[in-house]
Amino acid sequence: MNICIYGAASADLDQIYYDKTEQLGRLMAKRGHGLVFGGGETGLMGAAARGVAAEKGYILGIAPKFFDKPGVLYQKCTDFIITETMRERKHLLEEKSQATIVAPGGIGTYEEFFEIFTLKSLNRLDRAIVFYNINGYYDLMKKLLEHTVKEKFMAPEIMEMCRFMENPEEILDYIENY
Secondary structure, eight states: OEEEEEOOOOSOSOHHHHHHHHHHHHHHHHTTOEEEEOOBSSHHHHHHHHHHHHTTOOEEEEEEGGGOSTTTBOTTOSEEEEESSHHHHHHHHHHTOSEEEEOSOOHHHHHHHHHHHHHHHTTSOOOEEEEEOGGGTTHHHHHHHHHHHHTTSSOHHHHTTSEEEOOHHHHHHHHHTO
């Protein structure tokens, strides 16, 4: 199965984030899963790709053409799709994968998560969605979503449409048995 990973592009994070995301990529490839990602060389996107590549797994990068500059895109993808827009990129990330892992990231990662989460809540797609909660990064996101339920802005069953996990083996077990 192809798994989409959303995550930071930053090259200035604590090393634990890169190490854990590369570990996830390695395990995905060892278990026969391909990576679909935003095509970035740096950050957690690059770490995931390096992990999958180390185990000779399939990697599909998808990025808009304005990212096609030296040092921005991961060069060792099995396949690469260049899009015109970020919207087209997100559509293809969804279309070319069967599950989603949300690694730590910033505003772009949040935006990608909330779009896919909204589509799932509206029954427009059915896939496993997992926050890779490295170092407790997404603890506050979980609290925010729980608060949203508590204040009745979201039904409790919607909260069950995503999982928060920190162990790569458990993440892949959940996705494989979804």
